[in-house]
Amino acid sequence: xxxxxxxxxxxxxxxxxxxxxxxxxxxxxxxxxxxxxxxxxxxxxxxxxxxxxxxxxxxxxxxxxxxxxxxxxxxxxxxxxxxxxxxxxxxxxxxxxxxxxxxxxxxxxxxxxxxxxxxxxxxxxxxxxxxxxxxxxxxxxxxxxxxxxxxxxxxxxxxxxxxxxxxxxxxxxxxxxxxxxxxxxxxxxxxxxxxxxxxxxxxxxxxxxxxxxxxxxxxxxxxxxxxxxxxxxxxxxxxxxxxxxxxxxxxxxxxxxxxxxxxxxxxxxxxxxxxxxxxxxxxxxxxxxxxxxxxxxxxxxxxxxxxxxxxxxxxxxxxxxxxxxxxxxxxxxxxxxxxxxxxxxxxxxxxxxxxxxxxxxxxxxxxxxxxxxxxxxxxxxxxxxxxxxxxxxxxxxxxxxxxxxxxxxxxxxxxxxxxxxxxxxxxxxxxxxxxxxxxxxxxxxxxxxxxxxxxxxxxxxxxxxxxxxxxxxxxxxxxxxxxxxxxxxx
Amino acid sequence: xxxxxxxxxxxxxxxxxxxxxxxxxxxxxxxxxxxxxxxxxxxxxxxxxxxxxxxxxxxxxxxxxxxxxxxxxxxxxxxxxxxxxxxxxxxxxxxxxxxxxxxxxxxxxxxxxxxxxxxxxxxxxxxxxxxxxxxxxxxxxxxxxxxxxxxxxxxxxxxxxxxxxxxxxxxxxxxxxxxxxxxxxxxxxxxxxxxxxxxxxxxxxxxxxxxxxxxxxxxxxxxxxxxxxxxxxxxxxxxxxxxxxxxxxxxxxxxxxxxxxxxxxxxxxxxxxxxxxxxxxxxxxxxxxxxxxxxxxxxxxxxxxxxxxxxxx
Numbered sequence: 001x002x003x004x005x006x007x008x009x010x011x012x013x014x015x016x017x018x019x020x021x022x023x024x025x026x027x028x029x030x031x032x033x034x035x036x037x038x039x040x041x042x043x044x045x046x047x048x049x050x051x052x053x054x055x056x057x058x059x060x061x062x063x064x065x066x067x068x069x070x071x072x073x074x075x076x077x078x079x080x081x082x083x084x085x086x087x088x089x090x091x092x093x094x095x096x097x098x099x100x101x102x103x104x105x106x107x108x109x110x111x112x113x114x115x116x117x118x119x120x121x122x123x124x125x126x127x128x129x130x131x132x133x134x135x136x137x138x139x140x141x142x143x144x145x146x147x148x149x150x151x152x153x154x155x156x157x158x159x160x161x162x163x164x165x166x167x168x169x170x171x172x173x174x175x176x177x178x179x180x181x182x183x184x185x186x187x188x189x190x191x192x193x194x195x196x197x198x199x200x201x202x203x204x205x206x207x208x209x210x211x212x213x214x215x216x217x218x219x220x221x222x223x224x225x226x227x228x229x230x231x232x233x234x235x236x237x238x239x240x241x242x243x244x245x246x247x248x249x250x251x252x253x254x255x256x257x258x259x260x261x262x263x264x265x266x267x268x269x270x271x272x273x274x275x276x277x278x279x280x281x282x283x284x285x286x287x288x289x290x291x292x293x294x295x296x297x298x299x300x301x302x303x304x305x306x307x308x309x310x311x312x313x314x315x316x317x318x319x320x321x322x323x324x325x326x327x328x329x330x331x332x333x334x335x336x337x338x339x340x341x342x343x344x345x346x347x348x349x350x351x352x353x354x355x356x357x358x359x360x361x362x363x364x365x366x367x368x369x370x371x372x373x374x375x376x377x378x379x380x381x382x383x384x385x386x387x388x389x390x391x392x393x394x395x396x397x398x399x400x401x402x403x404x405x406x407x408x409x410x411x412x413x414x415x416x417x418x419x420x421x422x423x424x425x426x427x428x429x430x431x432x433x434x435x436x437x438x439x440x441x442x443x444x445x446x447x448x449x450x451x452x453x454x455x456x457x458x459x460x461x462x463x464x465x466x467x468x469x470x471x472x473x474x475x476x477x478x479x480x481x482x483x484x485x486x487x488x489x490x
Numbered sequence: 491x492x493x494x495x496x497x498x499x500x501x502x503x504x505x506x507x508x509x510x511x512x513x514x515x516x517x518x519x520x521x522x523x524x525x526x527x528x529x530x531x532x533x534x535x536x537x538x539x540x541x542x543x544x545x546x547x548x549x550x551x552x553x554x555x556x557x558x559x560x561x562x563x564x565x566x567x568x569x570x571x572x573x574x575x576x577x578x579x580x581x582x583x584x585x586x587x588x589x590x591x592x593x594x595x596x597x598x599x600x601x602x603x604x605x606x607x608x609x610x611x612x613x614x615x616x617x618x619x620x621x622x623x624x625x626x627x628x629x630x631x632x633x634x635x636x637x638x639x640x641x642x643x644x645x646x647x648x649x650x651x652x653x654x655x656x657x658x659x660x661x662x663x664x665x666x667x668x669x670x671x672x673x674x675x676x677x678x679x680x681x682x683x684x685x686x687x688x689x690x691x692x693x694x695x696x697x698x699x700x701x702x703x704x705x706x707x708x709x710x711x712x713x714x715x716x717x718x719x720x721x722x723x724x725x726x727x728x729x730x731x732x733x734x735x736x737x738x739x740x741x742x743x744x745x746x747x748x749x750x751x752x753x754x755x756x757x758x759x760x761x762x763x764x765x766x767x768x769x770x771x772x773x774x775x776x777x778x779x780x781x782x783x784x785x786x787x788x789x790x791x792x793x794x795x796x797x798x799x800x801x802x803x
Contacts, residue, residue: 040517045521
């Protein structure tokens with residue numbers, strides 16, 4: 001039974017629930033206590049041990065239903081059915097057995113599948129050959145099919161699935177392939193051969209067998225497809241998602257399609273969360289005016305217990321100031337979107353982000369982000385400021401008038417833009433002023449390095465007055481840059 | 491087999507036990523307590539404010555007849571307030587006394603090394619249990635017959651404090667540099683941690699705990715809770731007010747009314763000798779369930795519909 005549990009945990013992990021080995025052990029001891037008897041109890045028990053956030057609980061519920069429902073139908077129930085079938089004995093004609101089964105399966109969970117059997121048994125009567133004697137199937141799979149022995153078919157299906165490594169399925173387009181592979185591993189070739197032989201044979205019972213086999217083959221195919229589908233959901237859905245995410249990290253942000261924004265956002269949040277976790281521990285809090293009693297006493301022990309060397313509790317707050325200046329004109333807007341998303345997701349470790357957007361004139365959008373939800377704020381910024389032709393000179397001028405005075409030696413200025421100035425005055429002297437006053441100026445350019453100075457781009461002039469100029473056009477770049485930023489400003 | 495063992499022997503008996511202590515809980519909650527007792531694992535309880543997270547720990551203590559030791563977390567909480575502190579005053583006083591008797595102690599000692607040896611005999615008395623002031627966590631470990639330890643609102647504390655908790659949560663012990671490791675005396679405490687999700691709890695901490703999420707109760711459960719808490723209220727009114735609250739939770743509110751608010755409201759209505767809800771009455775007493783003027787203004791327009799819905803159903 002432990003294997004059931006571990007494979008359930010594997011399915012959970014696949015669905016993005018993070019479970020450590022320690023938690024697996026906990027789950028095992030918990031299950032030892034509660035047993036597999038009571039399904040609800042089992043679910044509640046595991047829900048306490050395995051998922052650790054409301055989100056994960058939700059995923060857990062779904063996975064549990066899916067996983068254990070599957071076990072029920074093809075595992076335990078099948079064994080019950082097996083006993084029933086063994087006592088009933090093996091019927092010769094499909095019709096007789098089909099009828100019996102139809103009655104028997106009324107209440108059971110396996111009812112649906114049984115019903116399918118009887119459904120095409122009835123269809124059989126419509127055939128022009130009519131009911132009657134039927135020849136015996138010869139091939140191994142054919143025999144299994146004609147015996148209606150679901151348990152053996154299921155076992156065969158499972159072992160065939162193992163043989164073709166069904167658990168390695170990754171994307172949904174592979175479903176058909178795996179279905180065929182499993183059918184083949186179960187002996188489809190022999191069955192096909194037999195079908196074509198008996199269908200050509202002149203004897204009526206043989207023909208009947210041919211039709212019957214063909215139908216049952218279709219039924220089997222459906223079963224296998226269902227099986228593959230379920231396994232795909234359990235094992236591969238998340239893997240496919242992971243592949244997509246992996247890809248999104250590397251793809252140029254301007255190429256991200258609109259329908260993938262949500263996914264990108266998830267990725268951004270996750271990256272940001274990791275950075276927060278990494279850096280929040282290093283944040284120190286500075287509290288003055290609180291006497292550190294124990295340290296004071298300990299240090300003063302050596303002075304006869306007379307207290308004169310005082311020690312204070314000192315923990316440091318160093319809140320970095322970040323000014324983000326984003327070019328939101330058409331060509332760079334998408335990059336600006338993701339950078340702002342990233343910066344504001346880091347609120348916990350970088351509480352003081354001020355952001356500015358410009359295409360020709362520059363405006364501060366910090367308020368927008370304080371008042372609105374992240375997505376809305378970004379959308380509004382892009383809507384309000386992205387018109388107009390790019391003018392870096394004007395933007396820098398505006399910046400100088402508005403808030404150059406707020407820039408001090410703890411401020412990091414991040415400029416995101418392609419430095420394409422439409423042959424206007426680049427006003428590098430303002431950038432120099434910013435460079436002199438701030439702790440760091442970082443220029444992020446979404447274009448690749450070798451086009452930085454082509455055409456109307458002014459990167460060569462600007463890069464003299466920045467501490468760091470980087471190419472930044474994918475999430476991986478963004479993460480690396482923001483990670484470095486956090487390291488240097490703390 | 492002690493009483494506690496009997497009570498915690500199955501989920502059903504626990505659920506019944508909670509009920510006699512007027513805490514109506516879902517089977518999920520009872521299962522959590524059952525597992526916590528059987529597996530000796532701490533429980534991390536999350537959920538919106540006012541659904542009875544703290545109450546669960548309190549009731550468990552009451553039911554098992556164990557002392558409840560509570561540690562309220564806040565920003566800046568450190569080991570001196572959570573685990574132990576030295577009695578500095580006492581230490582100082584003793585140093586003064588010792589200084590005066592130092593001559594007696596050293597009397598007859600020949601040479602420096604012998605004096606030092608004599609002094610060594612005192613050992614580290616200044617940093618021994620005599621001089622230690624145990625704080626909640628240490629106290630909980632020292633309880634002879636076990637206890638219920640409630641670490642309330644752990645999300646309000648700092649990251650550092652969370653790391654401090656790890657040792658006590660997984661091994662029921664704390665390390666004190668001057669003394670060594672202090673283990674739970676006999677029966678390890680039952681630990682409950684609560685969190686309002688103001689910040690994400692670290693994975694390390696979560697891994698060591700059972701995780702219980704208490705959502706808002708459904709209508710039926712909430713009715714039973716009101717029945718247990720305010721038994722005097724007539725059943726018809728109880729049904730109406732629970733329906734009303736449930737409807738209210740679906741609205742877009744800044745602070746959604748929790749169970750504690752429902753109970754308060756039930757008491758208020760009882761005090762006003764209400765027989766049945768009506769719109770004016772609801773409007774007058776709305777400040778019992780909604781804590782923001784903004785919310786009250788928002789709901790005001792809907793009151794009539796909500797009330798009539800609650801009465802009709």
